[in-house]
Amino acid sequence: MKKIFWRVGIYFAVALVIMTAVTGLAFTRFNRRNIMNVYKGELKSMARSISEQVTEAIVDNNSGDFSTYLSALEDFGELRDTDIWILANPSADEPLGEAFTNMDISSINLQEENTKAVLNAAFQGKTKSYSGYDSIYDKDMMHLATPVKNAKGENVGVVMVNGEMDYRENSVSQYQHYMFLSVIIALVVSLAIAAYFSRQLVRPIIRLKEIALRMAAGEYAQSTQIRRRDELGRLADSMDILSQKLVEAEDFRNRLEQSRRDFFSNVSHELRTPITVVKGYAETLVDGYVEDEDKQKDYFDRIIKECAGMERLVSDLLILSKMENPDFQLDYELLNVIAVMQDAMRSMRVLMGEKRIAGELEYEDECSLVNGDYDRIRQLFLILLQNAVKYADEDTKIRVNIRKTEHKILVSVEDTGIAVPRKEWQNIFDKFYRGSDHGNKDGSGLGLMVAKQITQRHSGNIWVSSDEKSTTCFYVELPEAAEDMEHMESL
Numbered sequence: 001m002k003k004i005f006w007r008v009g010i011y012f013a014v015a016l017v018i019m020t021a022v023t024g025l026a027f028t029r030f031n032r033r034n035i036m037n038v039y040k041g042e043l044k045s046m047a048r049s050i051s052e053q054v055t056e057a058i059v060d061n062n063s064g065d066f067s068t069y070l071s072a073l074e075d076f077g078e079l080r081d082t083d084i085w086i087l088a089n090p091s092a093d094e095p096l097g098e099a100f101t102n103m104d105i106s107s108i109n110l111q112e113e114n115t116k117a118v119l120n121a122a123f124q125g126k127t128k129s130y131s132g133y134d135s136i137y138d139k140d141m142m143h144l145a146t147p148v149k150n151a152k153g154e155n156v157g158v159v160m161v162n163g164e165m166d167y168r169e170n171s172v173s174q175y176q177h178y179m180f181l182s183v184i185i186a187l188v189v190s191l192a193i194a195a196y197f198s199r200q201l202v203r204p205i206i207r208l209k210e211i212a213l214r215m216a217a218g219e220y221a222q223s224t225q226i227r228r229r230d231e232l233g234r235l236a237d238s239m240d241i242l243s244q245k246l247v248e249a250e251d252f253r254n255r256l257e258q259s260r261r262d263f264f265s266n267v268s269h270e271l272r273t274p275i276t277v278v279k280g281y282a283e284t285l286v287d288g289y290v291e292d293e294d295k296q297k298d299y300f301d302r303i304i305k306e307c308a309g310m311e312r313l314v315s316d317l318l319i320l321s322k323m324e325n326p327d328f329q330l331d332y333e334l335l336n337v338i339a340v341m342q343d344a345m346r347s348m349r350v351l352m353g354e355k356r357i358a359g360e361l362e363y364e365d366e367c368s369l370v371n372g373d374y375d376r377i378r379q380l381f382l383i384l385l386q387n388a389v390k391y392a393d394e395d396t397k398i399r400v401n402i403r404k405t406e407h408k409i410l411v412s413v414e415d416t417g418i419a420v421p422r423k424e425w426q427n428i429f430d431k432f433y434r435g436s437d438h439g440n441k442d443g444s445g446l447g448l449m450v451a452k453q454i455t456q457r458h459s460g461n462i463w464v465s466s467d468e469k470s471t472t473c474f475y476v477e478l479p480e481a482a483e484d485m486e487h488m489e490s491l
Helices: 002-060 063-079 113-123 166-216 231-286 293-324 337-347 349-354 374-391 447-457 482-490
Strands: 082-088 128-134 139-149 155-164 332-336 358-363 369-373 397-404 408-416 461-466 471-479
Touching: 002 063, 002 082, 002 128, 002 139, 002 155, 002 166, 063 082, 113 128, 113 139, 113 155, 166 231, 231 293, 332 337, 332 374, 337 349, 337 358, 337 374, 337 397, 337 408, 349 358, 349 374, 369 374, 369 471, 374 397, 374 408, 374 447, 374 471, 447 461, 447 471
Parallel strands: 358 397
Antiparallel strands: 082 155, 128 139, 139 155, 332 369, 397 408, 408 471, 461 471
8 A cells, every 4th residue: 555655646746846847937937028028118118218318309409418418328328237329320311410329330240130130120110129149248138229210200310228138137047046946845845745645545545455355354344434525435335335235144144054054953853753753663563563453553554644744844845945936936827816715625624524623714705816826825725724723623613704905805714722822923934933832733834934935925914813812813915916807897
């Protein structure tokens, strides 16, 4: 992570250096141009003022007093570090007289192209200037020339002001020096700020890395404790959500593993007893300890009974496995719940007759339709009826009621016998659960679990209620096939 810290700091520093360098150069150039323009304006104002004085002297033909003005002008030029030339225009019809000039053009080195260009422009009535190295003065100078006109408006001469650039160049150099110092100070301060913000940027990344390594090691219960309103904050929130999901997945996996262990433990327990019984009876018969035929037949009947119990257990496990598998497809069709229940009750006549139990079916509407798998719905009803017969007292009645409630089909199976305590109402649908009043009743402990799975696969609900004395009622609620029912009624 230190690499990221230094990399961000270096990138920021490089960008800052480039930006400050460009900004400094731009401001330096702007300042230099501004200084030169100001100086040029001063020279221009001076030249025009002198030109106006010369024009006024020409108009008044006051050559006597003008010599005094020229002397004062020379002193003024020395004070301003300028050299002021008043030249006659040799190409004019009436050139400026010697009384009004202080420099002869023939004494000027016109080999300097810039000087020549400035004078020619002024002779033509234009104000022109240039700055740079001048061989006449052997230093950097600024030259500005403006025309002198007579009463007729003819360009009879030129006022040329030559100003030294040293002072201005020194001002520019001093400005550049201060600008450089300012850039250095700004750079140092900016680097300190960059280091701070780089650390603020890298710190949550380091935290996220540590959290990720812990989660990779199996420590899923983590919290980044990062609260930011940026991309890193959203990344931290995603990491927290991932941690929660992994914790939930781990809990689910643990519960699933515990359920698997409990399942195999219960299956082993359920199979151990009948296998032991079968083995004991078989060994007794094989060893010839039982010679009485009636007792031998009794042993064989018990072996068959235990085998039938194991067969039911395996069958229930197979059905439960199918119901819990989301890939297992049910064969849905339009069913009349009343017809399915009547079929299931016919299959229970023999068992009900053995205990002299009567079956009673009541319904409100003969057309009570659902979308479902016929075999699975019939199996659901058989489980409830078998459970009712098993725990009902002899010479009692099993009441089955089918009615419609708010687009639902509600089926209830009520028996009179062993009640279910309220504390067991939720657990009674768990795998291998045996009630406290189960007694010696046969069963695998999977029937109601299978019933629950079938009901859920049909988007329904199942529950139980009891008066905790003798009456127990199981309820199954299934969605009514309303659209199909309306279609059949229209036919």
